[in-house]
C-alpha cells in the first residue's frame with residue numbers, strides 16, 4: 001500500500017511541557033487511522049505537525065513523500081480543524097471555489113463537492129449565516145475540493161447529530177475507495193471503531209497502543225465497578241478480570257469485562273466494602289485498559 005503519511009520520532013515541547021515524545025505513525029492510501037486519546041494527549045500537536053504548522057523537532061513528517069511545511073506538499077492535504085475558521089463574510093460557493101484555486105484545482109471542482117455535501121442550495125449564502133453543522137460541512141467541502149491524497153480531520157463530528165455523523169462516515173468511505181488516506185482525531189471510541197481501519201491510542205505524548213478496532217475493543221473494559229475499599233492497589237490490580245484501576249477521592253474505579261466475578265472477590269475480601277456501584281465504562285477506563293495500566 002502506498003504511504004500517504006509517514007511520521008517518525010515526532011517530538012515537541014511547549015516550554016517545560018513535553019507534548020509529543022517520539023511518535024511514529026503511518027497512513028496508507030485509502031486507509032483511515034483514528035488518533036484516540038484523552039485531553040492533553042498530544043493529538044492536536046501531532047495534527048499541527050502533519051499539516052505543516054509545527055516542526056517535528058528532530059523527527060520527520062512526510063506527506064506523499066514531501067515536507068508539509070512546503071506549499072506544494074500542502075496542496076495534497078485536506079484539513080478540517082476547529083481552529084481554522086474562514087472569512088465569514090464570504091459566500092459558501094466563493095469559499096469552496098477559492099479553496100479549489102488555492103490548491104491548484106480548477107474552479108469547476110466546486111460544483112460536485114457542494115452537491116456531495118448537500119450545500120448546493122446554500123452556495124449563495126454567507127458563511128456567517130450557516131448553522132454549526134452546515135459550517136462543518138462547508139469546512140469539509142473546502143478540504144475535499146482539490147481531491148487530497150491525505151485528509152486530516154480534527155474532531156470533525158463534534159456538534160453533529162447522529163444522522164449527520166452517519167452521512168459523514170459514508171462520505172469518508174466513498175473518498176477512501178478513491179484512495180484518499182484519512183487521519184481523524186476523536187475522543188469517541190465508538191466513532192473510531194465505526195470508521196477506522198486502525199486506531200492509535202496516544203497519551204502523554206506517546207503511542208500507548210495501536211491495532212484494529214476489533215483488537216482494541218477486545219481489550220476494553222466495558223463495566224466499571226466503583227467502591228470504597230481497604231484493599232490495597234497492588235491486590236486490586238491483581239484481581240482476576242480487572243483491566244484497569246483508577247482512584248477518584250475515596251473511591252476506586254475498576255475496569256472489567258466480568259463485573260460479577262470482581263464483585264464476588266471484593267465482597268469476600270473486604271467486609272467493610274461500601275459505596276458499591278457498577279456503571280458502563282467511560283473513556284478513562286477504556287484508555288487506561290488499553291494502556292494496560294491504571295490512570296493515577
Ligand SMILES: Nc1ncnc2c1ncn2[C@@H]1O[C@H](COP(=O)(O)OP(=O)(O)OP(=O)(O)O)[C@@H](O)[C@H]1O
Nearest residue numbers: 014017018019037038039040041042043044045046
Ligand atoms: N500552545 C501551547 N502552549 C503550552 N502548552 C501547550 C500548548 N498547546 C498544547 N499544550 C500542552 O501540550 C500537551 C498536549 O496538548 P494537545 O493540545 O496536543 O493535546 P490534545 O490531545 O489535542 O488534547 P485535547 O483533546 O484536549 O484537544 C498538553 O499538556 C497541553 O497542555
